[in-house]
Amino acid sequence: MKFRLSFDRNTFKNEAIAAWLFLSPALFFLSLFIFWPIAYLFYLSLTTGSFTVSGTEFIGLKNYWRLLISPDFWQVLGNSIYFTVATVIPSIVIPLALAVLLDREIPLRGLLRTAYFIPSITSLVAVGLGWRWLFQNDGPVNRLLASAGLTGVEWLSSTTWAMPVLILLTVWKQLGFNLVVFLAGLQAIPVQRYEAAELDGANGWQKFWYVTLPGLQPTLIFVAVTTAIFTLRSFEQVYVITGGGPLNSTNVLVYYIYEQAFALFDFGYAAAAATVLLAIALILVYFQVTSWGQND
Structure with missing residues (x-):
């Protein structure tokens, strides 16, 4: 023994x-x-100075205090929250509806799946240039509105409409990835659940609400968190289309960090803002992990 x-x-x-x-x-x-x-x-984030001969100087938490009292930072944080929430919701609803439709036997199903995934593999910079052309003052979108007898909109120079253009682009870019994830989640739901629901007299909507959605709960959490993180780190579309304008209305955290670090060379302050962004991302990941643990 x-x-x-x-x-x-x-x-x-x-x-x-x-x-x-x-x-x-x-x-x-x-x-x-x-x-x-x-x-x-x-x-x-606890220093000031730059990577020059003079070097950096330790200043403690002063950069975080500067963030707290900076109106620009709070505006950027509000822009980021608006941008993220307004992107995540349609990035869940639209791909989920398409996934439920494409999970059935319909004509050209494989072609449609491929077509919807194409935006996910295209260059965001190239796509951003295309969208800037579409929404410029004399672009195709305004010409289409004019042909319908409507007044054109100054999309990219309006503090009201510039952000929705970025949101629309980001939703379009994220759609294909989320669609594939939802299709995989639908394949994991046992067919026996749908058969049991049919025996109980459930219609299509009831099967979706009581079988599909509960079966997709882990997938929904994953899609929501990954889309939120993808949106929070958005940079290319802001850089290419609006440059953070007009009047700082489309400036988001990553672009704000870039400006502070590489335009103003305030590396300590930029690092403090980046630390805040990292903390937000870690909170989202923690939420995802704990939610999966509860499901298990």
């Missing part, structure tokens, strides 16, 4: 050593490219 216990302990110890040996290359690169940059970002 003692020999068996000693053997089990030695086996466990050897397996643990082997596991750490196999994990060590991944942990090394994870520390080098993720943990160390995050730690250095937090350190940089």
Whole structure:
């Protein structure tokens, strides 16, 4: 008995050593490219200065205080929340409806699936240039409105309409990825649940509400969180289409960080704003992980 216990302990110890040996290359690169940059970002947020001969100076939490009292930062944060919420909702509803439709046997189903996924693999910079052309004052959208007898809109120079253009582009870009995720989630729902619902006399809407949606709950959480993170890190469409204008109305957190760091060379302040963005992303990931744990 003692020999068996000693053997089990030695086996466990050897397996643990082997596991750490196999994990060590991944942990090394994870520390080098993720943990160390995050730690250095937090350190940089506690300094002022730039990467010049004069170097940086430690100032503690003053950069975070500057964020708290900055009207521009709060406007950018409000823009980011508006941009994210207004993007996430249609990025869930539209792909979900399309996934339910394309999960059935309909003509050209494979072609439609491919067509909807194409925006996800196109260059956001190239697409942004195309959308800027579409929505310029004398662009095709305004010409279409004029042909219908409607007054054109100054889309990109309006504090009201510039953000909806960015939201529409982001929803269009995210649609294909979310569609594929929802289709995979629908395939994981057992057919027996739908058969049982039909035996109970459920119609199409009742099957969707009481079978499809509960079966897609983990998928819905995943899509919501990934879309929110994708939207929070949006930069290209803002840079290409509006440049944060007009009057800072389309400036979002990532573009604001870029301006502070590479236009004003205020690296410590930009690092503090980036740390806030990182904290928001970690909260979203924590929400996703805990939600999955509750489902399990």
